[in-house]
Amino acid sequence: MHLPHFLRVTRIIMSPVVQLLVKRLSISIIVLIGVSMLIFTIARIIPGDPARIALGPNATAEQVANLRDKLHLDEPIYIQYAKFVSDFAHGDLGISLYTNRPVTTDIAQFLPATLELVFVAGIFMIGFGIPLGILSARYRGRVADNIIRVVSLLGVSAPSFVWAVILMLLFAFFLPLFPIAGQISDTLPVPPRITGFLLIDSLLAGDFKVFASAAHHIVLPAFALALSGIGQAARLTRANMVETYDKPYIEMAQSYGFPEKRIANRYAFRPSLIPSLTIIGLDFAAMLGNAFLVEAVYAWPGLSRYGVQVILRKDLNAIVGTVLVISATFLVVNIIVDLLIAFINPRIRYAGRS
C-alpha cells in the first residue's frame, strides 16, 4: 500500500525535468556567487577612494575615515567579501552612498518599472519575431522572405537608443499617436503600490483609465527596446527552421502532402524552436541592459538613472547590488527558458525512460 505511493513520489522527484531544474539551479547559484565576486573585486580594485568620491572634496579627512570604516574599506578584500555575503544572507545589500537609503529599498523602488518595460518588450519580441521568422522560412527565397530578412537585419543593426529616438520622432512628434515620455499621464492619480508594476497595480485597483494610460505610455519604449530582439528572434527562427526543412521528416511530411502551413507551423517550427529558445533567453538578458538606454530617452522611472548615477559616483554597494539583482533576474529567466525547452522537447522529458 505504501510502497507504490512511495515509488510514485520518487519518480516525480527523480523525473528528468526536476533533475534538470535542480542542476540548473545549482549552476545558477555557482554563477551568481561568481558574479558577486567578480563585480565585488572590480569595484574594489579601482583607483581612487570611493569614500572620498562619495563625500565630495569638501569632506574632512575624519569623515572620509569614518566612511571607510563603515564600508570596511581598510580590511583585506576577502574579509570585506565575507561581510558582504553574511549581510546579503540577511537580505542586506548595504546603504547607497548616493541616496543614503538601503540599496534594497532603492532597487525595490526602481526595478519594477524596468521589469515591466522588459516584459512587455519580451512579449513583443516573441509575438512579432517568431511569426515573422516562420513566415520567412516558409517562403524562403521568395520576396516575402527577402523583405523580412532585410527588415530584421535593420532591427538588429542599431542600438535601442537609436530606435527610441527614431520612434519618438516619428510616432510622438511627427504623428502624435503616442505620448512623448513618462510612464503615465501627469493628471492621473498613481494607483496604490502593490506589485510595483503599474499595469498590474492599476488593474488591481480597478482603475481602467490609469491602465489605459499606462498601456499607451509603454508601447513606444517597449517597442524600441524590442526591435533588435524582434529582428534577432526572426533571424534565428528562420535560420533554425531552414535547417530543419532539410531534415528527412520534413520531406516525409511533404511527400504525404500535408498542408504547407501545417508543415511550417508544426513539423518544422517546433523542432527548431528548441535551439532558438536558448538564444531568445540571452536576448532577454540583453534587453535588461538595453533598458537603460531606452529609459534614458523616454524618461522612464526605472533603474536606468539610478544605475548610471551610482556608477558615475562609484557608489560601491549600489553598483554591486544593482548588477547582482539584474544578473539574478537574468538567471531566473534562463531557468524558465530551460524548463520550457524541457517541456517542448520530449527527448528531455522522457530521458531515461523508454
Added chain:
Amino acid sequence: MRRVMWILLSNPLSVIGLLLVGTVIFSAVFADFIAPFPSHRGAVVDFSNFNQPPHWPNIFGTDLVGRDLFSRILFAYRISLMLGVVVLAIAVPIGVTVGLAAGYLGGWVEFALMRLTDVFLSIPPLVLAMSVMGLLEPTLTNGMLAVTTMWWPWYARLVYNITRSESQEGYVLAAEIIGASRLHIMFREILPNCVPSIVTKMTLDLGFVILIASSLSFLGLGVQAPTPDLGSMVAEGGNYLPDSWWLTVFPSLAILIAVFGFNLLGDALRQILGGDT
C-alpha cells in the same frame, strides 16, 4: 577565394553590404581629406553658425557650438572602427584560447573555464561594460578594456562548442595516435576548423562593437568631449528634439548604416563559409 568574391558579387544584398562597409572604412581612414571642416573634430566653437539645420556647406547641419556635424561623424567613424579593431584583436585570442582549452582538455579545466565564461555571460553585456567603464575613468583606453571584458566570453563559447564536436572527429583521434602534443592538436588541428566561424563572427562583431561603444557613450560612460562620438552626439541632441532633429537623426543613421553594412557582409560570409556564430 575567387568563388567567394563571385558569390558575394552575385547577391545584391552582399554588394550593398560591401559598399556600405567600404564607404565607412574609407571615410574613417581618409576623414582628414574628406571632411569639409577637419578642425571641427576638436574643441572648436563658432557661435555665428551654431545649431543650424542642414545647409551648404554644412550638409548635416551644425551642432550646439557651431561645428559641422558631417565632419564630426566622419571622425567618429574613425574612433569607432579603431575601438572595434582593438577590442577584437584582444578579445578574440583570449576567447579562442579559453574555448579551445576548455573544449579539448575537458575535466576540471573545462569546468573552471566554462563556469568563468558563464559568469561573464550572465551579466547583461551592457551592464558589465557600464560597470567596468564607470568604475574606471572614462577614456578611450578604458572604453576598449570595458568592451573587451564583455566580448571574449562569446568567442570562448563559440570555439568551445566547435571544439567539442571536432574533438570527436577522426583526424583528431589520428593525431592523438601518432602522439601529437596537445598544443599541436588544439592550435594546428582543431583551430583551422574554427576559423570560418570566427571570421564570420568577427565581421558581424565589428558592427556590434560600434553599437555597444555608442551605447556606452550615449549613457555618458564613453569617450569624453571634445572627441567626436556618435553615441554622445545622439545623447546631446536628444534634449533638443524635435526642433533640432538633425542633431540626433544624422548620428543615429550613421550608426545604423555602419552596423547594417557589417551585418550584411557578415551574413553573406556566413552563407559562403558556413559555420555557426
Added chain:
Amino acid sequence: MSKPILSIDDLKLTFKIYGNQVDVLHGISLHIAHGEKVALVGESGSGKSVTARIILGLLQELTAARISGSLQFEGVDLEKLSRRDRRALRGTRMSMIFQDPTSSLNPVYPINTQFYDVLRRGNAKISVKDARMRALSLLEDVSIPEPERVLDSYSFQMSGGMNQRVMIAMALANEPSLLIADEPGTALDVTVQAQTLHLMRDLVERRGTSVLFISHNLGVVREFADRVYVIYRGRIVEQAPTRELFHNPGHAYTKALMAAVPRITGGGIPDLPADNKHFEDPMVDRFREDVQ
C-alpha cells in the same frame, strides 16, 4: 494488360547552380503496371532518388530544377495538374517510404499525432478517436505487438525496425495505388531489413499496390521486384524481368554491377570501375509485353 499506373516518358532534369548547368537525368522512360513491383537500380548519384521525388512532385518546388518530359499517373498527365491537385495525390494515391525510418519521423511529436495527420489526408473529417482505432488496426497489420504503446511513443524511443514498420503502416494507410520505396531500410541492419521487406511485400501483394522500389542492393532487388530498370548516370541502360536480368545480364554496366556484389564465399569486394566506355552503350530492352 491494363493501362499502366505510372508511365514516364523522356524525363529530363537539369540543375542550375551559380550559373552552372548540371544534367542529372538525360531522358529516362519507365512504366509500372497495376500491382507490379518494379525496381530502379543504380549506384548513388545515378538519378534514382530524384526520379522518385519528381514523381511525387517534390522536386518541382525547387527553383533550381528544370524538368521536362511527360509523367502519366493513373491516366492523368501530372505536369498539367495544378500544384494543388498534385498535392492532393500525395499521401492518398501515391506515398513514399524513406531510407532512414527513425529520422523520417518527427522527433517532437508522438507517432499518434503523425498518424492522425496521415489519415486526415485520406479522410479530412476523420475524428481523433476513429483515427486512433484505424491506426491501431494498421499497426497490427504490420505485426506490431503492442500498437497502443507504439502510438504513444516517440520515434527516438523505438528501434529502427519498429519505426520502419510504422512507416510502412503509414504509407499504406490511405490505400495508395503507387508506393515508392527509396532505399527502404538501408539504415537498418541486414536481418531487420529483410524482415520488414518481406512484410512490405506481403502487404502490397495482398492489396495489389504497385511499387517503385529504388535500391543499390541487387540482392534485395532480386528478392522483391518483378521487373528491374538499371540506371547509370541519368540514363536507363537496361530493363528486364528480374529473373532474366539476373540470369543473363545484357548491358556491360549491369554485368559490372552484378560482379560487384560482395560474396561471403570470399574474393573480397570486386572492383566496379569508375568509368568504362561500354557503360555508355545503348539501352538493352528485354521487356516483351506491349503495355499500350
